[in-house]
Amino acid sequence: MxxxxxxxxxxxxxxxxxxxxxxxxxxxxxxxxxxxxxxxxxxxxxxxxxxxxxxxxxxxxxxxxxxxxxxxxxxxxxxxxxxxxxxxxxxxxxxxxxxxxxxxxxxxxxxxxxxxxxxxxxxxxxxxxxxxxxxxxxxxxxxxxxxxxxxxxxxxxxxxxxxxxxxxxxxxxxxxxLEVPASGAASATIESVEPVTETSSRPELRGAKRVVSGGRGLGSAEKFALVEELADALGAAVGASRAAVDAGYIQANHQVGQTGVSVSPQLYVALGISGAIQHKAGMQTAKNIVAVNKDPDAPIFEVADFGVVGDVFAVVPQLISALAERKR
Amino acid sequence: MKIIVLVKEVPDTYGERKLDLETGLADRAASEPVLDEIGERALEVALAHADAHADTEVVVMSMAPESAATTIRKGLAMGAGSAVHIADPGLAAADLGLTARTLAAAIRRTGFDLVITGNLSTDGSGGVIPAMLAELLEVPNATALTSVEITDGSVSGTRDVDGGTMRVSAPLPAVVSITEALPDARFPNFKGIMAAKKKPFETVSAADLGIEPEDLSAAWSIMTAIAEKPPRTAGTKITDEGDGGTRIAEFLIENRLV
The missing domain is CATH 3.40.50.620 (HUPs)
Structure with missing residues (x-):
């Protein structure tokens, strides 16, 4: 050869x-x-x-x-x-x-x-x-x-x-x-293209090395900001479960799962996500999985390397300040 | 206008899905079969158009084993006027090329102004069939639409592509695929379920379509190996006693994740 x-x-x-x-x-x-x-x-x-x-x-x-x-x-x-x-x-x-x-x-x-x-x-x-x-x-x-x-x-x-x-x-x-002879095959017409103006400096979900995702457990779109805060502290992309997207906490392009984006990051942090098979299908190839959920029986704990049964609104702020402490 | 909606029976994503490690084929007995939700949404687009335009004919079409007939019939109960089921044991191991050739032949035979599909099936997630069909049927493709407008002579819509949002339009006939951004499908009601029993349900074989499934003069994509990954196991689980956040930080530091 x-x-x-x-x-x-x-x-x-x-x-x-x-x-x-x-x-x-x-x-x-x-x-x-x-x-x-x-x-x-x-x-x-x-x-x-x-x-x-x-x-x-x-x-x-x-x-x-x-x-x-x-x-x-x-x-x-x-x-x-x-x-x-x-x-x-x-x-x-x-x-x-x-x-x-x-x-x-x-x-x-x-x-x-x-x-x-x-x-x-x-x-x-x-x-x-x-x-x-x-x-x-x-x-x-x-x-x-x-x-x-x-x-x-x-x-x-x-x-x-x-x-x-x-x-x-x-x-x-x-x-x-390269000379390209046109095939003359019928095609749709592109009428306009509007580039998406990415307002965030966060990494793109697809291909991200770290992902922090939030689920229904966050409770509201306002409270979903906690997910973004932790993502920024970790330099991570923001993801979400389908339940969080359906509830309108965040846009659909952040959905991780069978019907959203499949991710395979070094670190996946699941906050207030129960871990339906639908969701696990999009993230279980992550190298390390951390989960916080108040339900001790949540299926997400079956795949988590480190799981905390507790209130995300208590655990996550403490985690953010511990990370900030370390950077100092 | 005649609209063909492609639907697919898939294993329910909310249950465990298995592949047969001997044949590499989906183990259909291992999980509950359901009509793929994205195909239902595609059907909803067609039915919504039919609601507003009485001269619309909606056909559901599927290539699937004989056992999928009940699932396909749900499309009739939802409101489609007729169904075409391509069922042939010879197609069980069809690759994407053979699948596209077979579907294209069935679509031509039925006749169409518009073909609507989901953008990605829940099981294969291939997403290439709509474009392959457009090429074989010699019509435009407009895929991954997040909104669809159908007129007598054209179809147009918006699609989210990587890095932007695009407006596209195409003259009919055409093939389009839609995303989850489109509305949920209607539920079949009792009247629909009863009516479905009287609607035309045609079952065709590969031979009926002039397709030779074992044609080795065509290049195939074949599966050469399959392995099941060991399931992930749970690690440490603690109950927060006021130090949960700190414990996560320690875990991240120990594993060099921060």
Whole structure:
């Protein structure tokens, strides 16, 4: 195998509305470099691709294919699929890695359907054996580990955001312009995009190293501020149970669980969360779990490394001052 | 207008869910099967449109084992006009590609102006089927919608993407998927349950759709290994005696978590 150049792995890197690579990019390139030679594809408005290409090389892409088009701003999914199809035709990759983001899933799905390539979704890692590329999945809330592969041909893999901690070494920039014939496939029109103005300096929930979550036990939206206070003391992201979201304590994008965000942080602190299976499915792969709940029979204690049966409004302020004391 | 809503029978998330370690398939006997809630919300979008537009035909469609018929029938009790159940033992181990090809064939056969699905199923959480269907059906996809407006010739809505909120629209026919931001589904009432028994319920096989499940000339995604992770065990549990916060701080420091 050492006699051959490493197999090309095509990696689609998404860009944010303000022209930066998405945070998923570093993990995708690193995952690809672990199984072959990462070839990045960036799709951007004319004149904007070079900056993305430089960022991709800094993350470890050996080659960057740059597709410049105006249609990616006005048409949903299809321009990216056309670019991916052109790139795959050019380099004949052994695998195609795409972020398991909302847009990434659509692009990967349409690409797989168009080319007949098998697709493996929501992978937490990729590897290779003698027969080719393997995708690793963590399913049913981390209760099972599953490995999948293609019977033949390239495997399309969507990679869970925040799942790959590895980083590849930076490489010199090698950009090639990619000609993309339009497929003419019907697409939805993007009428407008409003970037979310993140008002908080807190880390993003997905991929966070520490998460503090609150549940119904907080009692009200006002009192939910205690969760945010502890999160700030720990430099953690803020999460919530579905019950807290349904009760209107916090916005739905903070929901951790089967139907929200799945997290796998170093530390997960559950405050006033009973720990329904629904919630545990989204957090039980955390390395360390701390729980505070006044109900001694709350299921959350079954998975907690350290549990305190008590009132969150007594325990948490004491914890916050103990942390502040230590920093002094 | 003809709206097809894809629904799915899934193991109830509020119970333990199991995979068979021999076959890698879902162990359907291990947990209570339910209609996936996100599919119910998708059906609610269609039914709400039908409430306001009498010429709307709503079809629920599912690819599932024969045993799922009762669950699918719930969609009829909620108000859908007819159901198509693709049941074929040959499809039991279908990967996403075969699933999408089979569903696309059934959707074409039924005919459609709009296909509505949930954005992610509760069990597989794949989320790629809507886009795959759009590609195979040669229509636009508008996924993960947090609001939906349907007119005679188009569908539009808002979607929360990473880093922003997007407004999209597409001419019909189209495939859309919706998120949990959309309203809860209505409950089937007694009248609905009685009426459901008389509604058309069609069961079709892969062969009826011209699908060859064992077609090895197509590339497949296969499961090569499966393992159950040992369940997490409980650690220390204390009752707060006025020092609970301090004890947590000590735990965090000992384990180098702060």
């Amino acid at each position: 050492t006699d051959h150049p490493a197999a090309p792995i095509l990696v689609l890197l998404e860009a944010t509305p303000d022209g930066e690579l998405a945070t998923s990019a570093a993990g995708l390139v690193a995952a690809a470099s672990g199984i072959g030679a990462p070839v990045a594809l960036v799709v951007a408005a004319p004149g904007r691709a070079q900056s993305l290409a430089e960022q991709a090389a800094a993350l470890g892409a050996e080659r960057v294919l740059a597709a410049e088009t105006t249609s990616a701003q006005s048409e949903l999914t299809v321009p990216h699929v056309d670019a991916l199809a052109a790139a795959a035709k050019l380099i004949a990759p052994e695998a195609v890695l795409v972020s398991n983001s909302i847009d990434g899933r659509d692009i990967a799905g349409r690409f797989a359907a168009r080319t007949g390539a098998p697709i493996a979704v929501d992978a937490v890692g990729v590897s290779r054996d003698d027969e080719g590329v393997l995708a690793h999945h963590s399913v049913h809330g981390g209760a099972y580990n599953v490995v999948s592969a293609a019977t033949f041909g390239p495997l399309v893999v969507t990679v869970r955001q925040g799942a790959i901690d590895a980083r590849a070494e930076a490489r010199p920039v090698a950009t090639e312009s």
